Amino acid sequence: MVKNRIRVVNGLGRILACAALATLGTSGIAQTVPDQADAPATNLDIPQNLQIFGKFDPNVRKPTAIVNGTVITGTDVDQRVALIAVANNVPDITDEERQRLKIQVLRQLIDETLEIQEAKAADITITPDEITQSYAGVARKFNRTVPEMAKYLRASGSSDRSLKRQIEGELAWQRYLRKRVNPFVNVGDEEVNAIIDRLQQAKGTEEYNLHELYLAANDTNRQPKFDAARQIIQELQKGQQPFEALARQFSDASTKSVGGDLGWVRLATLPQQLADAAQQMQVGQVVGPVETAGGFSILYLTDKRQVLTADxxxxxxxxxxxxxxxxxxxxxxxxxxxxxxxxxxxxxxxxxxxxxxxxxxxxxxxxxxxxxxxxxxxxxxxxxxxxxxxxxxxxxxxxxxxxxxxxxxxxxxDPRGGEAPRPDQIKDQLEQQRVNLRAQGKLRDLRRDAVIEYR
CATH class of the missing domain: 3.10.50.40 (Chitinase A; domain 3)
Incomplete structure (x- = not known):
């Protein structure tokens, strides 16, 4: 059942301030399950009626870590939180939201550190001139000079050092992927031709560009999760944070890393409850909570189109x-x-x-x-x-x-009649998707092998 339908409309020109502050990667594959969904076989010997000895509260830990010898300080975390607020045009963050964001940012900084370390191990170095040049590009996107940008970041609680660190991480990881992953990704002509054939067969079919914020729930926590979804919708109604920012903070699906972006999907590929909701939505509309077997979804329709048909x-x-x-x-x-x-x-x-x-x-x-x-x-x-x-x-x-x-x-x-993408465009997209999948796998390996000490 679809409840509490609302319309959320951003102001003209309200977008993320710069690409350098966005998360690396392309749109996520349509998915409405959490990263660690329940599965009958986990290969772990865990008793059903277990007892926890001692207490564990990640919020008690100070946001400081040493990752393979590289120190991440509380100041690093605070300044990156402020940087995210600036990029998403969110002037006010509640204490509760800030604490949740700090924990998330710490994980991101750990990943960023691992990426930089792995790039250096592969003899990849990002020079200060390259970082400075990219930093100047970001400043231009903010309509500021380099000195003005530094002053602006400091006034916002962040720093040019924090932004440059993120730029270094993104450049290092991109270059690492080009050197160690891209050469081993191949897409055959048969695959490309098969996709072109499917597009021609689907001509005129409606596709929806959806974002999803998914909260996993079970019989014991269904009501609290529903209440949490209602609170998130209230935050969206305020218009202070874009949907993508809230999805990155709260979603339990793997698409949280791309702001809940499911990409272009057809209704037939979605669970029936989500398909029914999406079919009734207008562009720019948010609906939810939509109840599914595994929890609750909040959907945001950013666009829709017909395959190979002029719009x-x-x-x-x-x-x-x-x-x-x-x-x-x-x-x-x-x-x-x-x-x-x-x-x-x-x-x-x-x-x-x-x-x-x-x-x-x-x-x-x-x-x-x-x-x-x-x-x-x-x-x-x-x-x-x-x-x-x-x-x-x-x-x-x-x-x-x-x-x-x-x-x-x-x-x-007016646009011309819908045309199928060129074979080289399809090939590039497939290659990029496979690079991203391998990059995720490599990052999981780095996390598993890392020595991380929390302070």
């Missing part, structure tokens, strides 16, 4: 954006009044040729963009722009803090 949302738009900003301290009433006046003015626009003149009368900023795909805009704007004619303007949108905007449609390039 109107792939149309590229030529837009002009008008923006008016409010002085600091503007009350909500004054902002609403100005927004209403802005809305009346925008409706007088007669084609993009008149935008500059009208913008001057209301002191509005004008920005041009002629490469925007409809599907890359927030879902509410997608629905409006799909129905608009050239020369028309959207209703105003925004906030008192960020200003009010409107988009004027100046032109539209």
């Amino acid at each position: 109107a949302r792939d149309a590229k738009l030529n837009l002009k954006q008008l923006t008016i900003r409010f002085p600091a301290g503007t009350s909500q009433a004054d902002a609403s009044a100005r927004a209403a006046e802005f809305a009346k003015t925008v409706q007088t626009i007669q084609g993009c040729g008149s935008v500059g003149k009208i913008a001057a009368t209301i002191n509005a900023e004008v920005v041009d963009n002629d490469t925007v795909r409809i599907r890359d805009l927030p879902p509410p704007l997608q629905e409006i722009l799909l129905k608009m004619q050239v020369g028309q303007a959207t209703p105003p949108f925004g906030s008192a803090a960020e200003g009010v905007r409107a988009l004027v449609l100046c032109g539209r390039d």
